[in-house]
Amino acid sequence: MSGADPFGVAELRQAVLQSWEASPTRFREDANAEEDLRLGGYRDRLLVELAQNAADAAGTGGVLQVEFVGRELRVANTGAPLTADGVAGLASLRASAKREGMSVGRFGVGFAAVLAVSDEPRIVSTSGGVAFSAERTREAAAELPGPAEELAAREGVVPILRLPWAIADEPPTGFDTEVRLPLRPEVDADALLAALTDQVPDLLISLPRLTEIRIGEKTWRRDDEADDRFVVHGPVRSDRWLVHRAAGKLSEMALAGLGVEARHATEWHVTWAIPLDEYGTPIPLAEDVLHTPTPTEERLSLPARLLASVPVEPDRRRVSASAATDAVLTFAAECYPGLVGKIAAEHRTALVPLPGFPLSDVDDKLRQGVNDRLRVAAWLPAANGNLVAPLESRVLEYVSPELVELLKDVIPGLLKADLADAHHRRSLHVLAIRRLAAAEIVEAVTGLQRPPHWWYSLYDALTPIEGADPLAREEFSALPVPLADGRTVTGVRDVLLSHRNTDPDPAALLSTLDISGLRIAHPEATHPLLEKLGAHPAGPAELLDAPSLEEAVRSSVTDARSGADVQPLAEAVLRLVASAQPRDWLGALALPDADGDFRRADELLLPDAALLDVIDPQYVGEDAPLAVLDEDFAADRQADLLRSIGVLDGFAVHVEEDPAEADDDFPDSHHWWAEQEAAQPENWPPARFMGIRDLDLVADDAWPAAIRLLVRNPDTLRALREPHSYSAWWIARYALLEGHPPKHWRLAGAEELAGLYDAVPDVELDDEHLRIAGVRGKLVIEDADDAEDLLERLGDPDRAVRAGTALRAHQALADAVARGVVDPGEFDPPEMVRSVSGAVVSTGRAVVLDEPWMLGVLEAPLVIAGGSPDQFDAEALAELLDLPLASEENTMQVVGPGRLQRWPEVARVPAACELLGITVPTGEVTLHDVLKVRSSTGEQRVHWWVESTGKLHVEQTPDGLARALAWASGAWHERFALTALLAAPEAATLLR
Secondary structure (H helix, E strand, O other): OOOOOOOOOOHHHHHHHHHHHHHHHHHHHHHHHHHHHHHHHHOOHHHHHHHHHHHHOOOOOOOEEEEEEEOOOEEEEOOOOOOOOHHHHHHHOOOOOOOOOOOOOOOOOOHHHHOOOOOOOOOEEOEEEEEEEEEHOOOOOOHHHHHHHHHOOOOOOOOOOOEEEEOOOOOOOOEEEEEEEEEEOOOOHHHHHHHHHHHHHHHHHHOOOOEEEEEEEEEEEEEEEEEEEEEEOOOEEEEEEEEEEEEEEHHHHHHHHOOOOOOHHHHEEEEEEEEOOOOOEEEOOOEEEEEEEOOEEEEEEEOOOEEEEEEEEOOOOOOOHHHHHHHHHHHHHHHHHHHHHHHOOHHHHHHOOOOOOOOOOOHHHHHHHHHHHHHHOOOEEEEOOEEEOHHHOOEEOOHHHHHHHHOOOOOOOEEEEHHHHHHHHHOOOOOOOOEEEEHHHHHHOOOHHHHHHHHHHHHHHOOEEEEEEEHHHHHHHOOOOEEEOOOOOOOOOOOOOOOOOOOOOOOHHOOOOOOOOEEEHHHHHHHHHHHHOOOOOOOOHHHOOHHHHHHHHHHHHHHHHHHOOOHHHHHHHHHOOOOOOOOHHHHEEEEEOOOOOEEEHHHEEEEOOHHHHOOOOOEOOOOOOEEEEHHHHHHHHOOHHHOOOOEEEEOEEEEEEOOOOOOOOOOOOOHHHHHHHOOOOOOOOOOOOEEEOHHEOOHHHHHHHHHHHHHOOHHHHHHHOOOHHHHHHHHHOOOOOOOOOHHEEEOOOHHHHHHOOOOOOOOOHHHHHHHHOOOEOOOOOOOOHHHHHHHHHOOOOOOOOOOOHHHHHHHHHHHHHHHHHHHHOOOOOOOOEEOOOOOEEEEOEEEEEOHHHHHHHHOOOEEEEOOOOOOHHHHHHHHOOOOOEEHOOOOOOOEEOOOEEEEEEEHHHHHHHHHHHHOOOOOOEEEEEOOOOOOEEEEEEEEEOOOOOOOEEEOHHHHHHHHHHHHHHHHHHHHHHHHHHOOOOOOHHHHH
């Protein structure tokens, strides 16, 4: 090859011209192919194509220089100079000299990009130069018959790059090759320069063999640093990048779908690049294109840039649809976690592709592949210092470094605390990482065995979460709690909290005892959060409210008799009671008695109990209802404390709210219950039952002293004064005062009962206390026993009973029957009764007065009456006594017609009624000077009479008028005053 034509371009031209001459169609094909490249695939890729050629030539450390000389664009590069094969490749279509190695260009068509700006491109190199010219190509084609004809049809458009001419020139100093492009007139040089300038930073990233690009006076330089980091220094700013590279060989199966020359490139290479800020923090890309390694038009939405040896279409704008493409994209996805792993742990999630519509088919494949690999690769920083794959990882819903530190060895794959921040939430959601909220945290720690202080730290870490998340409180109530007895239980609500700073701690008193169900938190685990979640402070009161402690106390006597040591339980309970209100069930606490056994506290008497003076000795001791507390045990404790748990000093009171039935523990309570229910069914059962214990154990001769004990104690006194008191009822019937129940006696001052009841002997009790005990102060019938006893007393001829007392007694009996207190059918009627005269007569001769006017015709010793007609139920008394009514014997008739007159017209009646404030009757009355009635035995004089028809007759005397007026006006009690007023008007002065 001669020096004037070092690349043999004359032979290349001759070969092309011969092919055109032999086949004008070939000329047309070359022209069309080049026009397609110029107008389509390679437009706007001038600098990209020249830069990749420069990179292929450079090997490493390549420099590219771009400048304008007039209207000529010059692009110079360092590296291998131009060769004959290279020229042949430039002058051919899809026949590149770059068959082997890591070259960027593949098909020898990239140089066609120069046609977008120039019709006269030239290349000068240290090895020689070559030029292409549209004008010279047209001249050469015009000399050939076939191409000349085609040239005319194409309006002079020729395939410029098919015919090279040798030129003699040198590249700039320091460069090995320079491309010179005289611009066509229509090309805007300024706009072109601006477009080239914009592409420079990306080219230094895409083409690692280039390290510097100069455009005019501006320089961009890439400085490679350690750990796959580099900086692109520009005239205005510096861009930092992190890359991750990988390479390998494609399988024969993947290469099978490629062309012959493409199959020679068996090696694949991938570079992932992510921009960094000045602190090394990644700046995720929002949108980019696939680089192969120069930009394509395959849009991507991945956070990092991908530069990969993906097979592309001839125009280098789109990837080819091939198995090799799929293989390289798969390799790229597999390499992506390697890039992520080079980022600081706190920033790695920024490289997770977020949800969105894919921007291309390639984007869709890459996003899916990258996310799949990210899910299974170990790149997330776990709290325990390891790296963990998203599929095996967990993240807390809450940002809490303290909580993560506690749970890092509890929850496998738990991520660092800062990954719970909202900044990472979307990325972790894409990776399907399970988020652990309150319920999952509770589940994770359930069943753990940890020291109490660990649990305290856990509660402390959960406290802010409980305050911020309303739903967390309910979930946290199921947290485990370590107990003082060494157990760990699930659930907070039944737990009692010990007082860490209390000496002695109330809970510590019970924590060492084997009390089933008692849940006392360990002092070192006691945290305020537990109380907020439903636990209760384990003060004395709260401990005494624990059902398990109550159960232990109730079973303590049985346990003691089975050989268990119940002394610690007794000690602990007494210490609690010393600081809290006692509970009713504390009476079941097992305490030692004087005989060496254990008894319920409420079955024990203090050694010096006042009750010992009144209880029958046979009821105190072994196998007896009561026993005496061990003297040594009692000596070491305050009596008030022992009394508070039920140990007896005096009588004890049992209170039951809303009772439904009689209490079997109290003697005769069913009898009392039935009587009260019958007497007042509308108010029964009572709202409360108060019963005094052990009344049936009192010695017969000790009742006065027992009553004194009862009335001195406010509790027992209150029980005696309770409405319908059971205890008062029982004492009145079964206590003994001088050999008789209290209700056998009357108070000394109760004169209205004189004759019926004897005055109570002097038993050193005042009237109030006697009355409380049941000694009668007035005439009251509470039950059938009272009624039977009263009838017996009324029929006793040895008793001197005044007439008024008998009348009141009969009235009380009638009222008891009417009220249902006494059922006449429950007992036999008396044989003897007391009449209005005070005489005791046989019931075979007596009648019950039901019509007061008949008293004038009946024998007083045979008449049983009681009170006024408006207050006396004669029928009830007659039924009780089994006697006839007086009205049943009334066969008498009034003698004489008398004078019929209206009451307002009767002399002195209106004035008398006015003085007494009673209404004058409006009816009529028949007046008689002398009023008589006739029977079969003769006539009898009476003061007034009422016929069965209701007709009223009256003798015109003050007494007769008064009785009749009182009857007619309903003012029976005023009849005596009426008698006086009607007898003499001046009596009004006395009445005033």
